[in-house]
Amino acid sequence: MKVVEKYNQNIGIVILAAGASTRMGTPKQLLPYQERTLLCHSIEVAKSSLCRPxxxxxxxxxxxxxxxxxxxxxxxxxxxxxxxxN
Incomplete structure (x- = not known):
């Protein structure tokens, strides 16, 4: 049996990555995490879901x-x- 994945076009994911990380002093979005940046990791997790966009x-x-x-x-x-x- 072949499993066909269909994206759910009715449920999207919004990743909020606009902050200045002022207390940290460096962009948290670009911190290294599991051989990539924290933001790239978050995006890859979102892409593994069936949600789009x-x-x-x-x-x-x-x-x-x-x-x-x-x-x-x-x-x-x-x-x-x-x-x-805003």
Whole structure:
């Protein structure tokens, strides 16, 4: 019997990664975790689900983070008002 995976187009995943990590002093999104960055790990876990779309919201450090995730077949949204908490 062949198992066919169907993506659930009705349930999406939003990964909020717009914070500035001010207390840490370095972007948490780019911390190494299991041979990749923490954000890449989170995205890979989301991709292993059947939920679609997967949207990553960036804000602070967006220009540093985008190259790390741009090849992962996800939607990237940049929140220009991240510092206001919006």
């Amino acid at each position: 997967i949207v990553v919201v960036l804000g602070a450090y967006a220009q540093l983070i985008k190259p790390d995730i741009s090849q992962l077949s996800i939607q990237i949204v940049e929140n220009l008002q991240w510092s206001e908490g």
